[in-house]
Amino acid sequence: MLENGCTPNLVTYNIMIALQVKARNYEKIVKLYKDMQVAGFHPDKITYIIVMEVLGHCGHQDEAEAVFIEMRCDWDPDELVYGLLVDLWGKAVNVYKAQG
Numbered sequence: 001m002l003e004n005g006c007t008p009n010l011v012t013y014n015i016m017i018a019l020q021v022k023a024r025n026y027e028k029i030v031k032l033y034k035d036m037q038v039a040g041f042h043p044d045k046i047t048y049i050i051v052m053e054v055l056g057h058c059g060h061q062d063e064a065e066a067v068f069i070e071m072r073c074d075w076d077p078d079e080l081v082y083g084l085l086v087d088l089w090g091k092a093v094n095v096y097k098a099q100g
Helices: 010-023 026-038 045-057 061-072 079-091
Strands: none
Touching (some): 061 079
């Protein structure tokens, strides 16, 4: 993007992350997430949810939980976020965490 004279912003990072979800490119998603933060853009709720969901579904529940903890510093989790975590922990057979 930068090579073409386009400066990414939060919206473009979210779009690029979402496109990588469709491509199932876990490594690129994590890289974009980190690049976004290095570039000075703070993830929004949508970014956090997308990244947590991808990490969890790729079997990286601990990383998804770390993103959740990061998210709690900026946003109050809602039912959607807690439902996502229960789903991820349930799929990871972590009944203790899923029960709360």
